[in-house]
Amino acid sequence: MSADTYDYVVVGAGSAGCVVANRLSANPSVRVCLIEGGGSDSSVRVKVPAGILSLYGNPNYDYRYVGVPQPHLNNRRIPVNRGKALGGSSSINSMVYIRGAASDYDEWARLGCAGWGYEDVLPVFKKLERNRLGQNQHYHGTDGELLVDNPxxxxxxxxxxxxxxxxxxxxxxxxxxxxxxxxxxxYNVTQDRGQRFSSYSAFIRPVLDRKNLTVLSECEVLDLVISEGRVTGLRTLRNGERKTINVNREIVLSAGAINSPKILMESGIGEAEALRQQGIEPIIDLPGVGKNLQDHxxxxxxxxxxxxxxxxxxxxxxxxxxxxxxxxxxxxxxxxxxxxxxxxxxxxxxxxxxxxxxxxxxxxxxxxxxxxxxxxxxxxxxxxxxLRPKSVGEIKLTTDGSRRDVLIDHRFFSDERxxxxxxxxxxxxxxxxxxxxxxxxxxxxxxxxxxxxxxxxxxxxxxxxALTVYHPVGTCKMGTDAMSVVDPQTLKVNGVEGLRVADASVMPTLIGGNTNAPSMMIGERAARMILNTPH
The missing domain is CATH 3.30.410.40 (Cholesterol Oxidase; domain 2)
Structure with missing residues (x-):
């Protein structure tokens, strides 16, 4: 088997992706590759909580996106900080451990996402959590990988x-x-004795000795290789070298609410006419890709x-x-x-x-x-x-003639409520x-x-x-309507085989709280879905 061929490829070593890669690589008979666009998380400025001030806007750790002018916010362009390192945004966030309200998840179920109600997701949160606070065990777990403590x-x-x-x-x-x-x-925080405890710290660093797990950092995913309705690989750029990585079973996009829809659109999956305007030949007309953007x-x-x-x-x-x-x-x-x-x-x-x-x-x-x-x-x-905004935006592709980028349009205050x-x-x-x-x-x-x-x-x-507290979600939403991108029961992208999305982009609505822990829960659910799929 070629060294550039894997059974599973997970794109994005962030909150969700690290969970997915951990669970899949627990089976030594499968080869798993975890790809991250950013680099190391070993800097003291990442580890020490107060170092967060040196991370936002730092090109070594932050994608430094900026949104398009917002008509209802005096045409200002709003910064959109997203993590660019092993751990993703969990390596640059404020480490606050919040799940959202029970009714947030019941709302997902009501919107057509059966199996995502609060009683369904609570056991998953508990499995992931190692709570050090002695909090009520009806709501909290003590045996998981993710440390939860007080400042x-x-x-x-x-x-x-x-x-x-x-x-x-x-x-x-x-x-x-x-x-x-x-x-x-x-606030409860994801820390280990006063040190940042990211998703990478919790789920990947302890299993780096697994011979079937490969972690590629500073590796940009350009697009997906799709043949006869199935994803067979992806094209990457690393150290100036372009390379195709092949996949035998599945690719899981966990690149976040900005980059997961970007990769789909780059690959010809999205609203057909919009893709043609960018010079991309549509492969799957999926109009919901990039739509439904919500943030706090x-x-x-x-x-x-x-x-x-x-x-x-x-x-x-x-x-x-x-x-x-x-x-x-x-x-x-x-x-x-x-x-x-x-x-x-x-x-x-x-x-x-x-x-x-x-x-x-x-x-x-x-x-x-x-x-x-x-x-x-x-x-x-x-x-x-x-907490639960009514204003809904979208993400679109743009190009400067040499390469494509994203236009992030939150449409903040477009709904006066x-x-x-x-x-x-x-x-x-x-x-x-x-x-x-x-x-x-x-x-x-x-x-x-x-x-x-x-x-x-x-x-x-x-x-x-007004700005944002950096909780973008919804741009590859799960559901059953025409604008849904992934199936709620499998998180598979509609219309293509061998491809799933597992990150905050699948949320149909924004939960009432910080999104780090819910993204990990989504990663755990996705891994279970994959492991329960016959191959």
Whole structure:
């Protein structure tokens, strides 16, 4: 058998792909290749939680996508950070372990994805999880590969934030993955003794000695080889060399909500007329590819404070900064343990039904009002996002004449209901900050600013400043309607054999929370489907 031929090829060593490759390669009689476009995750800036500030926008770890101008956000182009390293986005994210609400998955089942209801997926989440917190075992697992823990050394302001929730009638919540998401709390994180624990750390690094598993990093997938309705391989570019990798059984696309539809469209799978306009001969007319893009649109409140209790770059904080490396590498304590969004939670606006419709990510340090990654001084901030947006966008191909790229169009606020929810979310966030808990560290609200008070003024601020919390999903959705891309029972791409998609792109709707853990669950489900397929 050729060294460039495998039984299974998994594209994308991210949250889902690492799970798929682990499970498939557990059978020593099959050869598995895991392909990642990025490089090593061994840098200290990846391992140390506080290093996240050096990852966003860094071309060594981030694809650095930028969306198209958004008409409802003052024609601004929104950054779309996606992980480009072993571990994918789980190597650059904030490590928050959230699954979403039970009803999110029941909604998937209602939309035609039988077998994806909450009672179906909960055992999968539990199998993957190694919970170190002693949380309710009805909801949590203790024997899985994925470590789930509390932050090692939360900042005092993170704890103040949780107590301040009482000012907005928000209870303390120590487990957002149990019966209810409502309330504020310290987030559970995917860390191992204060060190980032990515999907690669959990599922691939421990099995690298498997002789039947090959990991190819810094390897770009150009397109798929399709013959007589079946995928037989893929074309790659690595170290300047183009090579075809053949597959005997199946290819699994786990390249994420941006790159999985891109690879499909590059391969002639997508809306036929749009492909022809890009000079691509359609092989399978599948109009849903790239459609149904959903993401969490986010607004921020940032406050300047003179208190050195907060994280910050200052002369007053110099002793703590100088001590931080020693504290971290000896005791796994101190400033370097922070993931910057140590606390957060969920609330209901006046537009919500039973479920929370906004999520908070609290930062116990100053978020620059000028958009800088790091700014001198102290403060604190809160991000508020719309949990279940109604605005739906799409991803399309474009070309500069030499090679193709993607156009990412979120269409944020194209549905006015999202704007209304986020305005109310900002009001709730302000009521948390108004709590007496913050009196000792209170400072000037820099954004939106104390004079921004009415709904129209807050909305104008959001149009000028809102971004995303980087949870794109839905662009290869599973379902049974005409716009579905994959079959819910198999995750096979409709109309072609030997090809599945297993990542956040298959979500029919965006779950209410962070998407790292749900993507791993999808990877586990996909692997079970493959292993149950006769070959």
């Amino acid at each position: 090692r050394d939360p900042n005092i302001l993170s704890k103040m934030f949780v107590k301040a929730g009482r000012n907005a009638d928000l209870p303390s919540n120590d487990d957002f993955n149990a019966a209810s998401q409502l309330g504020l709390g310290i 649109v986010d607004g921020m409140i940032t406050v300047r404070s003179s208190s050195a209790k907060t994280l910050g770059l200052s002369v007053a904080n110099l002793p703590r900064m100088l001590a931080a490396p020693y504290q971290y590498f000896v005791n796994r304590k101190g400033m370097l343990t922070t993931n910057y969004v140590e606390a957060g939670g969920f609330a209901r606006t006046k537009y919500a039904g039973e479920l929370p419709d906004v999520q908070f990510h609290f930062v116990p340090g100053y978020r620059s009002h000028r958009g800088k990654l790091v700014e001198y001084g102290h403060g604190y901030a809160i991000h508020t996002c719309v 999202d704007a209304a929810v986020l305005v109310e979310g900002i009001r709730i966030a302000r009521s948390i900050f108004a709590s007496p808990e913050f009196d000792g560290v209170r400072g000037e609200e820099m954004l939106p600013g104390k004079n921004v008070r009415s709904d129209d003024e807050i909305l104008a601020y959001l149009r000028a400043e």
